[in-house]
Amino acid sequence: MNILIIYAHPEPKSLNGTIKDFYVSYFEGNGHQVKVSDLYAMKWKASADGSDFTTYNQKKRLHYMQSSGEAFANGTQTKDITQEQEKILWADLIIFQFPLWWFGMPAIMKGWVDRVFAFGFAYGTGKYGGKYWGNRYGDGPLMGKKAMLSITIGGRKPQYEETGINGHINDLLFPIQHGMLWYAGISIIPPEVLYQVHNISETNLEDYLETLKNKLNNIQSVPTIPYRFQNQGDYNEQQQLKSEMLNGKSGFSIHLK
Amino acid sequence: MNILIIYAHPEPKSLNGTIKDFYVSYFEGNGHQVKVSDLYAMKWKASADGSDFTTYNQKKRLHYMQSSGEAFANGTQTKDITQEQEKILWADLIIFQFPLWWFGMPAIMKGWVDRVFAFGFAYGTGKYGGKYWGNRYGDGPLMGKKAMLSITIGGRKPQYEETGINGHINDLLFPIQHGMLWYAGISIIPPEVLYQVHNISETNLEDYLETLKNKLNNIQSVPTIPYRFQNQGDYNEQQQLKSEMLNGKSGFSIHLK
Numbered sequence: 001m002n003i004l005i006i007y008a009h010p011e012p013k014s015l016n017g018t019i020k021d022f023y024v025s026y027f028e029g030n031g032h033q034v035k036v037s038d039l040y041a042m043k044w045k046a047s048a049d050g051s052d053f054t055t056y057n058q059k060k061r062l063h064y065m066q067s068s069g070e071a072f073a074n075g076t077q078t079k080d081i082t083q084e085q086e087k088i089l090w091a092d093l094i095i096f097q098f099p100l101w102w103f104g105m106p107a108i109m110k111g112w113v114d115r116v117f118a119f120g121f122a123y124g125t126g127k128y129g130g131k132y133w134g135n136r137y138g139d140g141p142l143m144g145k146k147a148m149l150s151i152t153i154g155g156r157k158p159q160y161e162e163t164g165i166n167g168h169i170n171d172l173l174f175p176i177q178h179g180m181l182w183y184a185g186i187s188i189i190p191p192e193v194l195y196q197v198h199n200i201s202e203t204n205l206e207d208y209l210e211t212l213k214n215k216l217n218n219i220q221s222v223p224t225i226p227y228r229f230q231n232q233g234d235y236n237e238q239q240q241l242k243s244e245m246l247n248g249k250s251g252f253s254i255h256l257k
Numbered sequence: 258m259n260i261l262i263i264y265a266h267p268e269p270k271s272l273n274g275t276i277k278d279f280y281v282s283y284f285e286g287n288g289h290q291v292k293v294s295d296l297y298a299m300k301w302k303a304s305a306d307g308s309d310f311t312t313y314n315q316k317k318r319l320h321y322m323q324s325s326g327e328a329f330a331n332g333t334q335t336k337d338i339t340q341e342q343e344k345i346l347w348a349d350l351i352i353f354q355f356p357l358w359w360f361g362m363p364a365i366m367k368g369w370v371d372r373v374f375a376f377g378f379a380y381g382t383g384k385y386g387g388k389y390w391g392n393r394y395g396d397g398p399l400m401g402k403k404a405m406l407s408i409t410i411g412g413r414k415p416q417y418e419e420t421g422i423n424g425h426i427n428d429l430l431f432p433i434q435h436g437m438l439w440y441a442g443i444s445i446i447p448p449e450v451l452y453q454v455h456n457i458s459e460t461n462l463e464d465y466l467e468t469l470k471n472k473l474n475n476i477q478s479v480p481t482i483p484y485r486f487q488n489q490g491d492y493n494e495q496q497q498l499k500s501e502m503l504n505g506k507s508g509f510s511i512h513l514k
Contacts, residue, residue, distance in 0.1 A: 010306035011319040046303035049267035062268040103436035111364030158495040179360035238415040251508025
């Protein structure tokens with residue numbers, strides 16, 4: 001397999017750095033190819049703006065999405081963006097390694113998505129209009145690839161369970177897993193979440209990496225999250241879930257088959 | 258009132274820019290004080306790292322949260338951070354004006370939260386340990402302030418309703434409204450959301466701003482979102498909602514009173 005690791009932590013000696021290094025050595029040791037986008041080390045530009053397009057004219061009003069589509073089609077994206085897109089196209093599996101900050105990605109990683117997931121590359125393909133809303137949610141242009149979030153969290157697990165005060169971790173990750181990745185066609189391997197990471201002991205870390213290794217040994221057969229496809233009949237013309245699919249459920253979990 | 262607008266859009270002539278300008282002229286015209294943090298114009302540094310602390314020593318392993326707390330306590334945060342904190346302390350109402358990108362804030366605004374919401378300033382106060390988990394969720398250090406998200410969305414409203422394919426807009430905004438703002442003690446005025454903004458007509462925009470004006474005329478009496486307080490008995494010692502509070506509900510909405 002070709003594995004791309006998108007890694008966001010400002011401190012190389014951090015726990016996130018250690019876990020990232022573990023992935024690299026595990027996969028390389030098992031005969032896979034690995035590339036790492038170390039966003040802090042790359043000084044990744046987080047903020048999407050007109051300078052992402054080599055033909056940007058400051059005097060013209062910028063429509064970011066539209067310019068993104070034109071630049072993707074015309075080969076006028078900046079090199080930092082096209083390099084990441086090439087890595088994605090190369091990869092079979094993308095691992096996102098990051099600390100959960102304010103219940104989401106660190107800004108530098110959100111800016112990787114904002115800029116790299118260009119119109120035409122990660123969305124905006126297929127027929128729009130009438131009953132049809134493009135190739136999204138399962139059918140996106142990156143279909144066939146898999147991704148897995150690998151996250152560290154300072155807080156305790158019970159606070160991220162069904163009734164935990166922070167909200168269920170699956171729901172907190174929905175905008176990323178469903179809204180960014182599945183939207184683009186990428187299938188999601190259930191996330192790796194390590195809780196209570198502040199002052200984690202050597203032993204606990206070793207245990208964690210041992211468990212992780214066992215998961216990775218079977219990574220190709222781990223069932224992905226069964227999000228519903230947009231275009232397989234579950235949603236009506238308004239793109240709302242058909243009532244017969246609800247089964248009394250509510251919330252984000254209705255979008256699971 | 259003192260009103261702070263946190264505004265994130267790379268194009269001054271954008272719809273977001275127009276709405277931001279509308280807020281400024283409305284509030285100033287009604288005798289309020291207004292400050293704007295125009296993040297793109299300020300070239301706001303989005304990525305949290307060691308250089309956020311004036312005493313940062315590259316040779317020492319960085320623990321961002323811990324360093325953030327020390328720097329806040331010792332007055333060694335960088336000036337761009339303290340200036341934003343002073344604006345927050347000054348403000349009665351904070352309005353976040355941004356386009357919803359990939360179901361969240363643009364990276365530059367996420368980076369404003371990551372860096373400005375320092376340990377000791379927006380969280381990390383109060384007693385920790387035993388049954389007590391600090392002053393969070395309603396009791397945070399920014400208690401008494403209000404905030405409102407003001408968002409533009411390219412997609413259509415039905416896709417963001419209860420059964421819409423993107424997920425309910427209230428749930429998509431939960432990590433921001435509950436996880437960032439309410440966590441810090443800020444009460445939330447229900448969000449302003451403008452859908453289908455691509456090529457919006459002059460008439461539709463005028464209608465929208467007219468409706469918005471009517472809301473703003475009564476902004477001080479609009480009921481805030483009734484999120485549960487952490488420390489008022491609704492949660493058990495594990496910080497999970499007590500079962501008698503559930504009323505058969507599930508998902509993020511269980512955290513509403």
